[in-house]
Amino acid sequence: MKKKEAVLLAAIFLAAMLAGCGSRQGGEKDSEKMALNLQLDAEISTLDPQAAVDSASFEVIGLLMDGLYQMNGQEMPEPALAEETEVLEDGLLYRFTLREAFWSDGSPVTAADFVYGWQRGADPAQGNENAGLFRTAGIANADAVTAGDADVSELGVRALDERTLEVRLERPVPYFLSMLSLPAFFPMKESFCDTVGDGYGTSPDTVLSNGAFCLEEYEPAGQEILLTKNPDYWDSSSVKADEVSYQVIKDSQTAYMAYQSGLTDMAILSGQQAQMYEGEEGFRSVPLGSLWYLVPNLKEGDLANKNLRMALALSFDRETAAEDVLEDGSKAAQGAVPEGAMIGPDGKDFRDGAETYLTPDKGLAAEYLEKAKEELGKDSFSFVILIEDTDTAGDLGQYLQEEISRTLPGVTIELEAVPKKMRLERMAQGDFEIGLSRWGADYPDPLAFLDLWSSGSAFNYGSWENQEYDAMIREAREGSLLSDAAARWEVLHQAESVLMEDAGIFPVCEKAVSMLLNPNLEGEEFHTVGITRVWKRAWKGM
Template sequence: MNKYIRTSLAGLMTSTMITSAAFAAGTHPDTGEALADDQTFIYRLLDEHSSVDPQVVEDTYGAEIARDLFEGLMNQDEEGNLIPGVATGFTTNDTKDVYTFTLRDEAKWSNGEPVTAGDFVYAWKRAVDPALSSPYAWFMELMSIENASEIIAGDKPIDDLGVKAIDDKTLEVTLTAPLPYFAQMTTHSTTFPAPQKVIEEFGDAWTKPENIVSNGAYIWTEHLPQERSVRERNEMYWDNENTILDKVVALVINDENVALTRYLAGELDRTEVPAGQFPRLKQEHPDEAISFPRLCNYYYTFNVSDSGPEEFKDPKVRQALSLAVDRDIITQKVKAGGEPPAYTFVPEATAGFTVPAVEMASMDQAERDELAKELLAEAGYGPDNPLSFEMVYNTDEAHKKVAVALSQMWKQKLGVQVELANMEWKVFLEERGNQNFDLARGAWCGDYNEASTFLDLLQSDSGYNDGKYNNARVDELLAEAKTSDDPAPLYTEVERIIAQETPVIPIYHYAGVYMMDSDVGNWPVNNVEQNWYSRNLYKLAE
């Protein structure tokens, strides 16, 4: 690992020496492509981001912004491989439960102060501090950092967290047990450093553009909630000389069709393709309509908590509803963007994961529908006692189309009566997190490329187990997998339990389905996690 990183840094240094001349000539330093004079990238967001505070942000949109504003120990390249970030590399002890990261001397905050190991110690302790109530505190538990669980539970002080600064440029992390993918997890925004003095001075207002201090390739210069946000090149960033994009603008456009219209009018460089329109757009704009695998799943989760509907306590009801979903119609007719149907929770694109055989996947839809009717009847529901419930989703035309299709399938095949309700994103997150729902839309994009990033959502005390599913055997298998040399059989057993008990209904696995201006260079289509960094993009001359 360290040898690779030294080689990588040598390449960066060579690249830096030729950068000035290449940029002056208006060409890309590596590819020789002609660059546009205006290096501004404009893209669409469906909703307002939850936050840009690294230890608070909990949504994909916010994390994309945070990756530009802040930089963690490690980054990813365009293929999803681990590369240096603030850290130039790391070492481990013989038992692989202590990681030591070496920080680069040239890393600075946007106010010119050096980034130190203490900034990471402060951030990580902040993430587990019950006083902050970070939505991603559970992620620090998953990282197996010593005493994280006890601190989050309030049983130990935050200073007992297994992380310390040996000196300003050396960070040491102690784990409760070896974790093979620990370094991969440091690319997640929750682990990014935080500026203690700024947070203590401004409190919750520290992330406002006029207050924020960050260490990434960009700084936060404008934010109009529910409208737009702007980030611009950070001159203090250690690799600023190799950054090409000057400005990144995110526009909140709630209607995907309006967003498409604005894209076609030249106002956007990237937007999502509306559900069902990819085949037409691919034919009309073959160089701009793109689809590629993503490390994300789309599902509906049952509220099986004590406050949930009594009907959903019966696994036969849950299984019947899952069986009656014709996933081919959803993926081929409603979405039509290359998304694969899902019969397991973990996407096939996940590294090291082999999709296990589950009974439902081997049946045709007619067989599934027949079994669904039998199970629902056994549970006591039918024409004289129809099953009824509410299903909720966050406001979006594509989510609405999927929800309508599901409700129609259940009504036509099973006589189920479904009431649909949509909510604004932040309200939806709060209501779902508080179990104020019957059946709710869910989606998850992997925080790292390993099956546990999905399956841990169904662990009984996971912070994002919104349905409060609880299975002791699942918990046991997931705990065992964390230290196993071969976790694949354990993940297979978990998937089969999920298929049998159906706490969630997997619908499809994501594809990145975008309209992308052909002038945008280097979009990381081969990184299934889609951890993109604006500093790696550029705009080509037309």
């Protein structure tokens, strides 16, 4: 019955899409525009580059704006708005000469725009979760600025003239240029931000673009986004699409029907669909280098008990979750840092030298549960897992609910599904018991994951704290280990071990995504760090 209802709802949604898109499709045909019709499986949370933390927002912002650098197909940083880069004082001073580029209002992109954008991102008054990125990047005085102990003008970035930007670091940071591809480091025009105020990014009139496309149609929490080619983009000759339209389609059956009907050029598939359509023309399974994991909120009383956390962490089979539930190319997580994006000084993946942690063991999980019951003086526990209202999160959440409850007598699990933006907001506020979260690396270093769970991180939603862990992360981020790559790598392995052995989080899966892409689509890029899907040079051939 549920399957029939889902198909019926998908058909109704598809009919609405057809009605809504009819006039636009006709216009495209008449004018012979090159249009990319894409899918998002969750609403974007914001179009503010300094505030964005989710992959959907990253993807759209990456079409609207450029920073100093962008990631190429080999996951290496290459210049975007930086025409020339000088590295001085043994990696402590960077001097960037900007190429000639323009905002969508016709004004030039200047070094002052970068200064303002970075100061805005680091300003604690803005409340941006990304403020920690400026500390991670080693920007001079970022610690004091983000803590509110110094004015934003003290941040180590300044404009020498209209097209020369100087950045001072407190320490050499090997992944610094990669971080400059992140939206948090994009420029912002101060006078425009002053004019629109808190309304930035809420409509086409409140977004200023310097990227490949401009925002044509958008409403917050809306289901459609339309972008049009920016004729003044510095690299306009490489942009072949005239339009990029997005449909937010959370239901995979609806996404497939839209793709089959020619309404979209892609469909993100469920695991079951991936098994059905594998081998079909246009099928792709793309590793994301991201992690699905459960976050226990240690401020919620019982979950502060280590034995209870260990019982929960060992109670479900990660291989089953990846291979039989998701079925989309995802793999069982072996730790807090996924395989595939973090290559060490020896040329090997971070996971090659790491243990497999929290190996599922239902018997041992039951033993930990009995210890927790004795310590807490309780015979039963009830928890709600907060998940996103998407097919993938729903399937994974249902499996975890059933498996944990089956394995651990006396433990009851319920699910609460909310839109992704709400899930992020509630976890940031600590308004949850257990959260099903996912994270993709912002830069190609294990710290992109491990720094999340340090005490001062805005993304340490579960409030897990460990002084030994904090010390190791701090040393790897800003201490003497930066001059000894091999020793630093070993300390990062040790830090992961501390996190896992205390069950600060419960890893579930290393995420992949399966999709159908229009066979005529070319030039798309998929990355495991930063902006994971890039379409600005994509086009449809014949």
